[in-house]
Amino acid sequence: MARLDGRVALITGAADGIGLASAQLFVEEGSRVVMADIDDDRGGAAARDLGRQxxxxxxxxxxxxxxxxxxxxxxxDFGGLDCLMSNAGGAGVFAPIQDIPVEAFDRTVAQILRAAFIGIKYAAPLMKARGRGSIINMASVAGFRTGDSDHSYAVAKAGVIHLTRMAAMELGESNVRVNCISPGFVVTGAFQKAAGMTREAYALRLPQLTEHFTSFQPVPRACLPGDIARAALWLAGDESGFVNGANLIVDGGRSNGKAWTECLSDMGRIGTVLLG
Ligand SMILES: NC(=O)c1ccc[n+]([C@@H]2O[C@H](COP(=O)([O-])OP(=O)(O)OC[C@H]3O[C@@H](n4cnc5c(N)ncnc54)[C@H](O)[C@@H]3O)[C@@H](O)[C@H]2O)c1
Incomplete structure (x- = not known):
């Protein structure tokens, strides 16, 4: 028996990247999936590829x-809702605070934090009526540490992490679990969009970007969408049945601080300053 047999999930931002990888994995594991996005061409084609599920x-x-x-x-169309994965998102304006238009800040918060709130607001009654459910919000390491994104994105993701905790304490009482995932850097089209590149130009640079991300965390490889999709699968299924209000960090250890070799080299430099 597959891990999500008979389940129904809604995944937002499912036309690309992490959302698409999650939709594919959820279907492979027996779930029916509603794939929501604004990129109708890619989203429609991806759903057709996955068939009737x-x-x-x-x-x-x-x-x-x-x-x-x-x-x-x-x-x-699918008879209910067992899982909501609020995943759609993207970078905000990367600039000093004084140069960020208020409207741009609002847009980022609406796309990330307000959307997660609305998802919970309308999914909760459906799941409570069924007596179970799993809500997964896509957060980010940028939501609890500085230096990984623009200001608006970071604070919106911080809000998602705390919204997750707040909602978990309320909905957990109805056997509806609410958790979030905080990825580090994942090789997806998000960087193509943030850099304003065409898909074709980005595809040419993808091997270099993937290689670059290899050094971002102790685990010596880049994070791929499937890494995050597998974390989402676990949170969606029964194996995580007692996990509620968690922020599952999937970043190869990046957010813990410096990797051991970096630490050694820092200590070595201190030794040189002290001992010559
Ligand atoms: N890629 C990373 O390094 C990384 C790291 C941490 C967190 N995340 C988060 O993971 C999630 C997915 O990002 P990704 O890297 O897969 O990006 P992606 O650009 O590959 O995919 C994002 C998808 O969201 C859709 N989308 C954008 N705005 C939308 C809207 N208003 N309504 C509906 N759909 C919309 C896009 O069309 C796209 O299909 C985001 O919330 C992102 O912040 C990504």
Missing amino acids: AAYVHADVTREADIKAALDLAVR
Whole structure:
């Protein structure tokens, strides 16, 4: 028996990257998946590739009505909702605070934090009525440490982590678990969009970027979308049945601080200063 047999999931931002890898893995593990995104071409094609287990819906997560309609579609076409993965997101404006337009800040918060709130708001009653559920919010190491992103993105992700904890304490009482995942750097199209590159130009530089990310954390390889999808699969399924309110950090150890070899070299430099 597959790990998500008979389950129904809604995944936002499912046309690409982590969301797409999660949709593919969830279907492989027996779930039916509603794939929500604003990239209708890629999302539609991906859902068609996955067959009858998947359906694509256009849903802009900055719009309350779109999120609600996507959840309603899961109930209407697939018979209920067991898992919501609020995953859609992207970088904000990378600039000093004085140069960030307020509207840009609002947009990032709406796409990341407000969308997670709306998802929980409408998924909770559906899951409570079923007597179980798993809500997975996509956070980031940028949500609890500085230096990994722009200001707006970081504070929106910090909000997602605390929203997760708050909601977990309420909904846990109804056997609805709420957790989040904090990836470090993952090789996805997010960097293509942030850099304003074409897909083609980005594809050419992908091997170099992947190699570059190898040195970002103690584990000596880059993080791939499948690494995060497998964490989401675990949170969606019964194996994590007693995990609630957690921030599952999937970053190869990056957010713990310096890797051992960096530490050794720092200590060596201190030794040189002291002893010559
Ligand atoms: N890639 C990383 O290094 C990384 C690290 C930490 C956290 N994350 C988080 O993981 C999540 C997925 O990112 P990714 O790296 O897979 O990015 P991605 O760009 O590959 O995929 C994001 C998807 O979200 C969709 N999307 C964007 N805005 C949307 C909206 N308003 N409504 C609906 N869909 C929308 C895009 O069309 C795209 O399909 C994001 O929340 C991101 O912040 C990514």
